[in-house]
Amino acid sequence: MDYKGVYSLARSIPKGRVSTYGEIALALGNAGLSRAVGNALNKNRSMEVPCHRVVRSDGFVGGFARGAGRKAEILTGEGIEVDKKSGRIKDFERVFFSLWRGSLKAEHRG
DNA sequence: CTAATGACCATTA
């Protein structure tokens, strides 16, 4: 598993935006890596890698080494609204950032 | 090597 690639892509996510495990996997060349990507980010624990900006494709924040609640709080601090009750991201399609084409539908109408 | 687990994704009912 090329962790370096995962971390590099994760770093590519700008503040105030979120991407998905599947996107990273797809950018690496294998969409099936989605699960492995999560493992890689989990193992990381480096502050230089904004793993908190990587969420599930469904719009849920997903898991986090420090707990999903912590992840949601960090995202909220970056301007991304998260519903603590359901653990879902508000305006997910709006804050979504595509790694392989630098955002596609996210910028379709500003 | 086999078996089980995980920060997932897509399909189907």
Place this chain on the structure above:
DNA sequence: ATAATGGCCATTA
């Protein structure tokens, strides 16, 4: 909209 099922890859025991 929610709930349940199958598939995928890598790591760990």
